[in-house]
Amino acid sequence: MIFRRDGEPGRMRYGSAGLTRVFGGSPIGVLARLALLCVIVGLVLDQLDLDAFEIFRWASHLVRDAIANSADLLRLIGRYFLIGAVVVVPIWILLRVFRIGSGR
Missing domain, CATH: 1.20.5 (Single alpha-helices involved in coiled-coils or other helix-helix interfaces)
Known part of the structure; x- marks a missing residue:
């Protein structure tokens, strides 16, 4: 069981706590958001002919x-x-x- 700072039991988290701390969230979720952001920025740069x-x-x-x-x-x-x-x-x-x- 994992305890939050206030001492209440929290929900169980899957994956490595170290990776979650490094990525700032779920590694798969962060990578998915980064991939989407890369596509959007690439589209904008292409439209600006950069x-x-x-x-x-x-x-x-x-x-x-x-x-x-x-x-x-x-x-x-x-x-x-x-x-x-x-x-x-x-x-x-x-x-x-x-x-x-x-x-x-």
Whole structure:
């Protein structure tokens, strides 16, 4: 017997609880809904004259451009970090030395 959170006995469930948790419901039901959704989306994309491979190519170019631009951004942030560290770290070290010397 399976108990719900409130302690009341619940109905018996068939199948693996792990698969139900992963799929968010009955695996067969979820797969059936996904298949129906795929057909509907495919129909809409076909009516809009969009090619799935073209969408995939566009997404891959988008990811490639994002990675290339992020490298430039990281290089710029790293440069600002080093410029700031030249000023901030020595001041921080001096403040730590003066705090130790003051007996705190």
